[in-house]
Amino acid sequence: MDEMQEIIKNYVIKEYVEDDTELTYDTPLISGGIVDSFSMVSLKRFLENKYSISIPDDRATPEAFDSVNKICALVREFVK
Amino acid sequence: MAYSDKTRGMYSEVLTGLQSAGLFKQERYIHSAQAADIEVEFPSGAPLKKVINICANNYLGMSSHPEVVKAAHDGLDSHGYGMSSVRFICGTQDIHRTLEKMVTQFLGTEDTILFPSCMDANAGVFEAVLTKDDVMISDRLVHASIIDGIRLCSAMHDTFKHSDMEHLEEKLQLHNDKRLKCVITDGVFSMDGDTARLDKMVELCDKYDALLFVDDSHSSGFIGKTGRGTHELCGVMGKIDIITTTFGKGLGGASGGCVSGRKELVEMCRQKARPYLFSNTIAPPVVAGVIKVLEILSASTDRRDKLESNTAFWRKGLTDAGLIIKAGDTPIVPVMLFNAKLAQDVSRDLYDEGIYAIGFFFPVVPQGQARIRTQISAGHEIHHLEKALEAFKKVGKKYDILGKTKQEIIEMYGM
Numbered sequence: 001m002d003e004m005q006e007i008i009k010n011y012v013i014k015e016y017v018e019d020d021t022e023l024t025y026d027t028p029l030i031s032g033g034i035v036d037s038f039s040m041v042s043l044k045r046f047l048e049n050k051y052s053i054s055i056p057d058d059r060a061t062p063e064a065f066d067s068v069n070k071i072c073a074l075v076r077e078f079v080k
Numbered sequence: 081m082a083y084s085d086k087t088r089g090m091y092s093e094v095l096t097g098l099q100s101a102g103l104f105k106q107e108r109y110i111h112s113a114q115a116a117d118i119e120v121e122f123p124s125g126a127p128l129k130k131v132i133n134i135c136a137n138n139y140l141g142m143s144s145h146p147e148v149v150k151a152a153h154d155g156l157d158s159h160g161y162g163m164s165s166v167r168f169i170c171g172t173q174d175i176h177r178t179l180e181k182m183v184t185q186f187l188g189t190e191d192t193i194l195f196p197s198c199m200d201a202n203a204g205v206f207e208a209v210l211t212k213d214d215v216m217i218s219d220r221l222v223h224a225s226i227i228d229g230i231r232l233c234s235a236m237h238d239t240f241k242h243s244d245m246e247h248l249e250e251k252l253q254l255h256n257d258k259r260l261k262c263v264i265t266d267g268v269f270s271m272d273g274d275t276a277r278l279d280k281m282v283e284l285c286d287k288y289d290a291l292l293f294v295d296d297s298h299s300s301g302f303i304g305k306t307g308r309g310t311h312e313l314c315g316v317m318g319k320i321d322i323i324t325t326t327f328g329k330g331l332g333g334a335s336g337g338c339v340s341g342r343k344e345l346v347e348m349c350r351q352k353a354r355p356y357l358f359s360n361t362i363a364p365p366v367v368a369g370v371i372k373v374l375e376i377l378s379a380s381t382d383r384r385d386k387l388e389s390n391t392a393f394w395r396k397g398l399t400d401a402g403l404i405i406k407a408g409d410t411p412i413v414p415v416m417l418f419n420a421k422l423a424q425d426v427s428r429d430l431y432d433e434g435i436y437a438i439g440f441f442f443p444v445v446p447q448g449q450a451r452i453r454t455q456i457s458a459g460h461e462i463h464h465l466e467k468a469l470e471a472f473k474k475v476g477k478k479y480d481i482l483g484k485t486k487q488e489i490i491e492m493y494g495m
Contacts, residue, residue, distance in 0.1 A: 041238045
């Protein structure tokens with residue numbers, strides 16, 4: 001567990017989970033129906049603001065956003 | 081032949097899948113005019129059955145109102161059957177502009193543009209007024225037609241939790257760098273019958289310089305003291321930038337819709353909205369019918385007042401009978417059953433008792449929230465509602481759900 005994983009997981013829970021669904025770092029977010037493709041926008045903007053990065057639209061795909069671990073991997077590519 | 085056996089088989093498989101999942105929709109043929117008492121053929125080929133309709137959007141009982149029917153006849157005689165043209169070529173008659181002005185006055189806005197349906201209004205409006213530099217922030221439970229309109233627009237899209245004003249404010253802050261922000265909501269939400277918090281939304285939109293869009297299809301004609309809609313109910317008439325609504329529900333029930341609001345935004349729709357530019361507008365007899373509806377509703381609040389008292393009677397009757405309903409004041413009254421099969425069984429048994437009401441379940445509503453959605457009308461008399469209540473009690477007793485909590489019903493039938 002690292003800090004980025006926890007921050008992103010907590011954001012996803014606060015933003016998208018409206019019942020007692022348990023979330024792990026590998027829970028499928030988009031394909032699992034927890035985050036709809038529309039709502040990815042706020043997740044992308046949150047990550048960009050939080051880590052002072054810019055994620056190109058063609059990299060912000062449902063596959064790349066499909067779990068906390070995948071999101072962390074994507075963010076790390078852009079963090080300097 | 082392009083339509084090969086392989087292609088046919090592919091579609092057959094999909095349709096069979098819908099049937100086995102219990103998601104296959106079947107139409108019921110109504111042989112009478114739309115009203116509280118109707119004659120239905122169901123299933124196809126079955127003898128006609130007289131039933132009480134409690135699932136129509138005929139909130140004000142206008143669908144077969146004799147004055148509206150006569151006005152439509154007169155409109156047909158004076159202005160013909162169709163226009164054979166889109167509006168800006170040779171498809172605009174004097175009555176189209178008359179109706180636009182009447183809607184503007186009725187809703188208390190600056191201008192109005194007609195669309196073939198509210199689905200078309202919602203499909204066209206966002207693309208016409210927003211660009212890729214803007215953001216749309218919508219309630220997570222907005223109607224499917226709004227979702228489609230959002231998909232057709234190049235602006236960024238984000239959502240806020242249903243009716244959660246703190247979450248909306250967070251989103252307005254998050255997107256404060258955008259050229260334009262547009263907050264999007266239904267006035268009355270069609271599945272739960274709850275009402276948007278427009279007073280608070282207006283306050284937030286003022287604070288963050290955002291546009292406010294409201295689809296008032298399940299409100300126009302009867303919500304608010306004089307039936308103008310949720311903006312009247314919430315005391316924010318004149319403060320909503322874009323209202324879309326339909327003439328296919330309370331305002332006559334035939335077809336057609338509109339965008340009403342700030343005059344520049346309406347003009348943008350007239351110049352750019354694709355369903356307006358590339359489709360015929362509302363047919364003349366329907367325009368004449370809606371004009372009569374607005375005349376009737378502007379002259380008296382009798383029908384919305386009757387709807388209000390019918391709704392109170394119905395809500396109290398269901399609650400006293402021990403059924404679980406969604407709280408609220410609107411004529412959309414969902415009877416909660418939680419389990420999809422139970423909702424379908426109750427609907428079937430109600431039909432046997434002469435009551436026409438439909439079960440809704442996933443994916444139309446969230447998993448575990450299956451229900452019978454009942455909709456009350458000013459066309460109902462108390463004897464209709466009493467008979468329907470007796471049927472609900474009888475069927476509710478059969479399934480042992482009267483007086484039971486949500487948890488107890490779920491324990492008996494599952495989610």
